[in-house]
Amino acid sequence: MTTGTLTVRAGRRSLDIHRPDKVLFPSEGDGGGYRKGDLVAYYRAVAPFMLPHLRGRPLMLERHPDGIDGPRFMQKNVPEHYPDWIKRVEVSKEGGTVTHLVCDDVATLVLLADQACITPHRWLSRSGQPHRPDRLVFDLDPSAGDDFAAVREAALLLGELLDELRLRSAPMTTGSRGLHLVVPLDGHQDFDEVRGFAKDVADHLAEAHPDRLTTAARKKDRGERLYLDVQRNGYAQTAVAPFAVRAKPGAPVAVPISWDQLDDPDLDARRWTIADAVEQARTDPWAGLMGRGRALGPAARRLDGLRTRRPTHPKIDQDD
Template identity: 75%
Template sequence: MSDTRTVRAGRRTVEVHRPDKVLVPAPEGGGGEALTKAGLVAYHRAVAPFLLPQLRGRPLMLERHPDGVDGPRFMQKNASAHYPDWIRRVEVDKEGGTVRHVVCEDTATLVYLADQACLTLHRWLSRADAPQRPDRLVFDLDPADGADFAQVRRAAHDLGELLDELRLPFGLMTTGSRGLHAVVPIRGDEDFDDVRAFAKDVAELLAERHPDRLTTAARKKDRGERLYLDVQRNAYAQTAVAPWTVRARPGAPVAAPFAREQLDDPALDARRWTVADAVEQARTKPWAELTGRGRSLGPARRRLGALRG
């Protein structure tokens, strides 16, 4: 059997090396199959119509597992020098210099990154042409260790009700790991400091409403059994896991957007969808209503001020 295959992706042909290499083992006790490099390529090609709109124009951090998830993990910011010229890069400022990130614009890039054993794609909340101005705001609902997922579902309901009061649209997403993300599309006319301050104020009000269940305490020892409302991803050069990307866990769970009404599904948990059924979920277009221009935070900030008194 050849150690290399060629895959057609749009106008390009991409070589895939060691296609039978297992990247993610099957879950213990059955209930799924191992994910090979060829399987990751096939998933990326199938999910591309839904994944690419979430990636285009955004700097990426690449989570690579060359020897599978049981081997070393590499969190890669700088694009490797050997990457082909047709893969877009963007140079952005960092403390003391710059970083050249990959920007994924097409299916061929997705296939190439899969060949590089890039399992998970982490995206910036801003775009390459305006890196200091986020157009996404993320609330990370991080459950307490050992907590039932009902804690997360309830917190998502609480947050959704508050965002409704603020008249902000949002999309819910499993993380493929522990909790859920709530993603708010915003206009991109404020800097990260102002956006994070707004998110912090929202989280603090929510924790004040439900102090027995929710907290904004950054230190784990201060949280007890309460769910942590994490807004720290809303900062320059920070990233959040991209919708429809695969996580490095047995069974290859996917960070999957879902409709708000699915929140009450008893089968819902952080790893509800995998590479086996995520494309089917994507075809339901759960975030269809979020495709328009993001909201300005000005009116929401005034409403928040009124709620806080």
């Protein structure tokens, strides 16, 4: 049955969920599929942990109205029929402007789930300063297959280097194939400066481990080496939001983790799903980290100093 509506309370609003029994994630083997009502329930439950990572940021919405086996729509502009209480921000793009949705409250998150937005992708800057990111993201995916051991190794090497540069960083499973390493910034540099710094870091690490890591943009030039991808650090680029569900079988979730959890040999990119991601959220693995962004100037100078010697990447107290 995929008809009817379900009224749910979301913050100070009551919203009608249309066709809550519609299957978005088909069953697999003995596992039951997930319906739109399940997606709504998950986003309501995870909202206290997810909203701090969304507030004030333009979003790109990945919608699957007929479930993950149907067509995918990447939505940037806010449709006219969305309610007036939905927050919007107009940002400049090449050739004009785009009006993005901003999700600041649980009601908006629930409405997006009702619209079969399975995955919100966020900007790395906020609407008040769209050209100045306060997040830097390294995207780590295996070169082929599901070699998560190579992803884990690259994340540890990159985290140690960032420690040496005295930049805090935090890992997140993507719910797809790999990890994101997120670095909070103070928002004083523009995207060109941030992406340039990220590329310098990636180049330095790849030069230190040329048999395992690469920054080669062309797949044919990478071989079996893991690609250190910094391309998300550009104006109007997006990254999957923490605690976002992915349009993959089983409804995996992009989940922030601690560095200790990265040592778990059973960890992989799809470790958590909508069935248990809220439990991980309650552990608050990024506690206090994202609100303490640093400037890149001192880190860039430290990186310049490292280029004259072989990197050793010792651990440094992140509170120095």
